[in-house]
Structure formats: C-alpha cells, structure tokens
Amino acid sequence: MPDLQTRTAELRQLDDQYNIHPFCDGKELHERGATIIAKGSGSYVWDSDGNRILDGMAGLWCVNIGYGRDELADVASSQMRELPFYNMFFQSTTPAQISLAKRLAEITPEGLNHFFFANSGSEANDSIVRLVVHFWKTEGQPEKRLFIGRNLGYHGSTLAAVSLGGMKAMQALGHEVLPDFHHIPEPHHYVRGGDLSPEEFAKKAAAELETKIVELGAKNVAAFIAEPIQGAGGVIDPPPGYWPEIQRICRKHDVLLVVDEVICGFGRLGEWFGSQYYDVTPDIMPMAKGLSSGYLPISAVAFNERISEALRMGGTLTHGFTYSGHPVSCAVAEANIDIIERENLVPRTREEIAPYFRKVLQQIADAHPLVGELRGQGLLAAMQLMKDRDSKTFFEPSEPVAIDCRETALQKGLIFRAVGSAMVLCPPLVITRQEIDELADITAASLDATAKAYGIA
Ligand SMILES: *Cc1c(COP(=O)(O)O)cnc(C)c1O
Secondary structure: HHHHHHHHHHHHHHHHHHHOOOOOOOOHHHOOOOOHHHHHHHHOOOOOOOEEEEEOOOOHHHHOOEEEOOOHHHHHHHHHHHHHOOOOOOOOHHHHHHHHOOOOOOOHOOOOOEEEEEHHHHHHOOOOOOOOHHHHHHHOOOOOOOEEOOOOOOOOOOOOHHHOOOHHHHHHOOOOOOOOOOEEOOOOOOHHOOOHHHHHHHHHHHHHHHHHHHHOOOEEEEEEOOOEOOOOOEEEOOOOOOHHHHHHHHOOOEEEEOOOOOOOOOOOOOOOOOHOOOOOOEEEEEEOOHOOOOOOEEEEEEEEHHHHHHHHHHHOOOOOOOOOOHHHHHHHHHHHHHHHHHHHHHHHHHHHHHHHHHHHHHHHHHHOEEEEEEEEOEEEEEEEEEOOOOOOEEOOOOOHHHHHHHHHHHHEEEEEEEEOOOOOOOOOOOOOOOHHHHHHHHHHHHHHHHHHHHHOO
16 A cells, blocks of 8 residues: 555644544544554454554454455445435335345344344434333333443443443543433452352342342333443453343343343354343344444344334334435345354354454463453453452553553554453454464563563563
8 A cells, every 4th residue: 555655644644633533532642643544354454554453353343254345345336326325214115124124133032023223333222212211101101211221331422322331431521421320330250249259249240230220119210221241341241140130130120121232242252142142131132333344334223022012003203313224234234144144153253263262362361460350251352451460459540551552562463452451352253263373472472561561570
C-alpha cells in the first residue's frame, strides 16, 4: 500500500482535525495519533504503514469469520443491485429479510422463533426496554417496568443501554441511570469470592438477584439482563451453577430473562449461543456483532412465543428503525451464517481451536508472575495483571499496566484490549494453531517487557 504509507501522516492529521472518537481520550489521541487500519485478511489487519498485525480482538469482538471474505462482498453487491433498500414498516418487507429470519429460527435455541431487527447491539437492547414494558402492559401488569442488570455489564451506549449496563464511567458521562434501572454485583469469584468455593460463590452471587427482586417487589420487576460472559466488563465468566440458579430465580418470580448474546453468540464459546453453553433458556435474546461478523451493521432480538404473540397481536407496535431488517445487511448476515456452518466453525471452536487457545494461554498465565488469573471460556479470554499475585494485590486504577502491555504488543504485531488492569483476547473463530502460537509468543514477550517496566519478577 505505497499510496497509503506516504499518506499516514496526512491521514493522522486529518483524523485529528475532523474526528470525535468513541471511547477515547482526545488529548492522548492528539499526542499519539490514531492507528489507521487499512486492510484485512483472515486473522490479520494491516496498518497504513503496511505493518501486518494479528487481530486478537476480531475487530471489536465481531469479525468471527475473519477478514477478506469475497463471498460476503459478492452477496452485498448483488443484493444492492437487486434492491438496495426497502423497509419493514407498514406491512412490507423483503425476501432477504424473510430468509434471514427463517434461518435464525433454525439456529437459535428452541422456543425463540420470532425476531425484531435493528442495526446495533445498543438498538437491540434499547428496543427490548420499550418492548418489554409494552409486553407487560398487554399482559395487564403495567406496574412491571423495572429492569435489573449487573455491575460491569455492557449492553451498549444509548441512554437505555447504558442504564441496563453497569459501567460507572459511562453512566457518569451523561444522565447517570434512568429511574427504572437497578443493578446487582458481578459474579467474579477471583475478586469477590473470598474463601468461598466457586460453587458456593455462584449460589451467593445468584441469590443477590433474588434479594434485589424481593426488595423491589417481584410485581414491579419486568426483566433481568445479563451477558452469558461479561465481555467489555473484562471477560467475567460466572462460576459453575450460577446460570441455572439465575434462571430458576427469574422463573419463580415471573421476571423475564434477557440473555445478551451480542458477543457470545455465533460460535464464540463453541456453541451457536452462550445460552446453550450455559444451558439456559432465555425469554429474550439480543444478538449483533457475530450475526454479520461485523461486515455490515445489523442486530436482532429473538423473543419467545409468549412475548412475540403479545407483540404481534397487541395492537400497533409503535417502534422501529428505518433500517430495521435492511436487505443488504440481512443478505450478508445469512451468508455469514452459511460460512460458519459450512466451515464447521462452531464444532471446530469447541473441539479444536478453543482448547488449544486455552491450553497455551494457561501455560503463560501459570508461569508469568504478572498474571493472577486467566478467565473466560471458548475463544474469549482475559488475563488479570497483578502487582503481586501471591498476596493478591491489584494494580491501582492510576497505573496503566494493561495499556502499556497493549502498546508493547501492538508494536510487536498483536492487537489485544486493555480493560482495567486485564488484557482481553477475542480472536476470530478462524484463527489457526500457528497464529495462536504467534499470539502466545507476542503475549509472553509483552508481559515480560511490562513486568520489567513495573519492576515485577
Ligand atoms: C457491543 C455490545 C453491545 C452493543 O452493541 P453496539 O453494536 O456497539 O451498539 C451490547 N451488548 C453487548 C454484550 C456488547 O458486547
């Protein structure tokens, strides 16, 4: 990309001049300059200087089938030529949209056969808030309008999605939390478990949901929302026994269970959905990211029979987006599902690649003095960096240890994400063993350099 290389400085300058970046400190960016990603193929991206970088984050937790799939470009191109846009409002839709809905019904867990379409995870979750309140009204229980989420939960960036989530820094930016939203602590055994066994802690953490429901009054609680594994919160996978208990509590109190599959869906944990991995049956299941592997924006919400019946038969549904069920996004999403299926990416993740990924990372985590805990499941992982892992001393929030480690890794050709003092990995499902070895080598070298810089041996 000789053209681009000579233009990197100019592009950085223009970026600085015109852009407002999401989740970014503008002053720091101004000094450092943006990383400009110009090309992708398989598990790799190339920056505008031509450096090849292994993408350990699958873009933003989404490029499950890897970059550079001509097949998706071809599908998008022919759909655009045939019909670039039509909407789902006022009793219309398109063949591409219908075809995707049918396909989703085939792969989603039993009982989830009706879908509402939007363009992002945030819109999906925002829609859930509106549609759930509407649902309870049609059921004759209009007082059921409170939502419970979890601390460090992430459900998107719109006002309602931020309220469902439990990200304090995001809430501090705007309106805090809307009035009808409540939270329980995250089920992180390493941080909150004390002397309890993981199983004992699972019971305790799930019981916090029941306590909250009782405190708010079950007759007022509309829904509980949680990710199968908390992603943006730092890859917090719950201890064994947590999910069945959560499901039991929701059923007991007639609180709808919303399982946010935006990251865990579409093969990440070695099942099509995280709900299947944890053997729970959601009432409502939002999905996005892996639905199209990020090739185009699209999201969907699956509803069970009880709710979808009410939404379909409960009068005019005064909700929707211009691009709900956009035909080009739908065609691309279906082609993405075809690829996941044809290339056996779900069983491959479960039986072959995720076990290798975890084995290799576990070896690093066990050996390295900087790493206190390896967590996650499947192709979703985090290493908790510790100031002193023997005495379980965490770094201070003011110590940017994970960010320093991330910058080192980037220089060496690997993208991972820093969340607090943890390093997070979420590679494409198509990653090979050889690429995992490369990821591991760079990770280990970056941890070494970071440990040295922080005086840890
Ligand atoms: C990314 C994410 C969202 C928000 O999706 P956007 O497309 O960024 O709006 C919602 N839920 C989870 C679990 C996510 O990881």
